[in-house]
Amino acid sequence: MIRPIFNIVNVFSKPAAPLTIPKKNSKIIELQRHLINMSFNKDSAITKARQDLAKRLKIKETDIKAASVSEKDFPDMSLGAPAKDEMSGQMISSGWQIKLSAGGKDYEYRADKYQLRLKNFNGTNHVIES
Numbered sequence: 759m760i761r762p763i764f765n766i767v768n769v770f771s772k773p774a775a776p777l778t779i780p781k782k783n784s785k786i787i788e789l790q791r792h793l794i795n796m797s798f799n800k801d802s803a804i805t806k807a808r809q810d811l812a813k814r815l816k817i818k819e820t821d822i823k824a825a826s827v828s829e830k831d832f833p834d835m836s837l838g839a840p841a842k843d844e845m846s847g848q849m850i851s852s853g854w855q856i857k858l859s860a861g862g863k864d865y866e867y868r869a870d871k872y873q874l875r876l877k878n879f880n881g882t883n884h885v886i887e888s
Contacts, residue, residue: 798887800827800854803869807856810876810886811865825857825864837868839877841885 812819836846853870866877873888
């Protein structure tokens with residue numbers, strides 16, 4: 759007769775360990791908030807792009823205009839704007855192409871629900887949030 763290594767009934771009949779609720783200022787809560795807020799929609803991507811560009815150019819957000827925002831399918835997981843030495847999955851990613859203008863120049867951001875990137879700023883692509 760073959761004896762089981764463990765008794766399945768006993769494994770599943772034990773009560774689950776009680777959940778511990780983290781303290782208010784714990785690192786776990788900070789991480790959870792970050793993960794919850796990590797997802798972009800079109801409006802939050804535009805807002806974050808404006809904030810980033812204002813910081814880079816050292817100007818007010820109100821000096822930045824949204825030239826156009828359009829839905830777009832990008833050729834890869836880096837939204838067609840890979841950072842230096844970055845490799846990305848080769849599958850189509852749907853998101854938004856965000857064109858902003860400030861001081862007579864145009865700037866292009868690309869976003870999907872997981873990330874925001876700045877394309878070709880001073881010759882380099884940048885990952886703003888991922």
